[in-house]
Amino acid sequence: MTRHEYRWLAGGIAVLVAADWASKLWVLNRIPLGDTRAVVEGWLYFAHRQNTGVAFSMFADLPAFWGPLLLSAFSLIAIVLFVRMMRETPDPAGRGAMALVIAGAIGNLGDRLVTGSVTDFILVSFFPYVFNIADAVITVGGVVLVAYLLFGGRSAQSDPVSARS
Structure with missing residues (x-):
């Protein structure tokens, strides 16, 4: 990876993190916990929720002290591993x-x-869970990563069909 590519990726990460944090701060200051506000009636809502777990509130029942500590440690390890793999x-x-x-x-x-x-706040009528920008970005990245692992990175030399042509 070139220095130029690294800067673009780091800048993109910074913009997405800033957008996520700004949106959460807006929700914390504008929508009381537990309230739901229609953005597009019948389709899109802002529903202020606090999630002590991870996706779909898994592990939300971990003890008050250990839960955030363990989940934060897991996140930090995952970030370090993904940065290394990305590079x-x-x-x-x-x-x-x-x-x-x-x-x-x-x-x-x-x-x-x-x-x-x-802080979770995005609620769409066709999906039963409340999520945030970070969750959406992780999901899109995960889907693209799975597609990349399944279908990407093939060259003519590694693909027996195109290598014979």
């Missing part, structure tokens, strides 16, 4: 996907370190 991945699509996961993980880690939980 060693030759394909831009793979690096971009990992950058998205890193940005989302940093966004939620920062929230958890400051408040002890993660």
Whole structure:
């Protein structure tokens, strides 16, 4: 990865983390905990929730002290591993996907370190869970990463069909 590519990825991560934190701060200051406000009636709502767990509130029942500590430690380890993998991945699509996961993980880690939980607020009518920008970025990055791992990174030399042509 060139220094130029690294700067673009780092800048993209910073912009996504800033957008996530700014949106959470806006929700914390404007929507009381537990309230729901229609953005597009029948489809999109802002529903202020605090999630002490991870995705879909898994591990939310961990003890008050240990939960945030363990989940923060896990997030930090994941961020370090993804940064390392991102730097060693030759394909831009793979690096971009990992950058998205890193940005989302940093966004939620920062929230958890400051408040002890993660602020969720996006509710769409066709999905039963409330989420935030960091969650969406992690999900998109994860989907792109899976697609990259399944279908990406093939060259003519490694693909037996095109190598025979």
